[in-house]
Amino acid sequence: ALERTFSIIKPDAVAKNAIGAIYNRFESAGLRIVASKMVHLSKEKAEGFYAEHKERPFFGALVSFMTSGPVMVQVLEGDNAVVRHREIMGATNPAEAAAGTLRSDYAASIDENAVHGSDAPESAAREIAYFFSDEEICPRTR
Numbered sequence: 001a002l003e004r005t006f007s008i009i010k011p012d013a014v015a016k017n018a019i020g021a022i023y024n025r026f027e028s029a030g031l032r033i034v035a036s037k038m039v040h041l042s043k044e045k046a047e048g049f050y051a052e053h054k055e056r057p058f059f060g061a062l063v064s065f066m067t068s069g070p071v072m073v074q075v076l077e078g079d080n081a082v083v084r085h086r087e088i089m090g091a092t093n094p095a096e097a098a099a100g101t102l103r104s105d106y107a108a109s110i111d112e113n114a115v116h117g118s119d120a121p122e123s124a125a126r127e128i129a130y131f132f133s134d135e136e137i138c139p140r141t142r
């Protein structure tokens with residue numbers, strides 16, 4: 001089914017100057033970028049985004065990392081976009097990520113793991129709305 005998913009290129013990958021290389025992976029896999037912007041997250045914005053992890057031991061480090069530099073946030077559209085995007089990213093822990101995935105190629109550790117992607121269509125809808133208004137999303141007509 002035609003789906004949308006939400007994607008973040010995290011501060012480590014932005015610092016590696018890998019935005020274009022990562023966008024190329026998305027497009028080569030048939031995902032279309034239908035919204036995109038660079039933002040430097042505030043502590044409050046990052047805490048709200050990761051609210052489900054608030055009680056986890058890594059929450060403080062996660063928020064600190066995600067606010068350490070600018071990120072790229074984007075909406076990707078395509079057939080089966082949520083799963084397709086997760087396949088491109090690879091496992092959360094780069095030590096377990098398959099060769100050729102983004103985490104395998106760009107991530108140094110589970111804490112600094114280059115990219116984020118929605119885990120289901122429901123979380124995708126929530127995460128997209130957390131960063132983008134309807135007018136900022138541009139479905140393709142050609």
Ligand code: CMP
Nearest residue numbers: 053058062092110111112113115116117
């Ligand atoms: P992400 O998909 O952005 O969602 C939460 C992030 O927390 C995750 O990627 C990891 O970068 C980070 N994290 C750190 N430790 C863990 C852990 N033990 N389990 C899951 N996520 C972790």
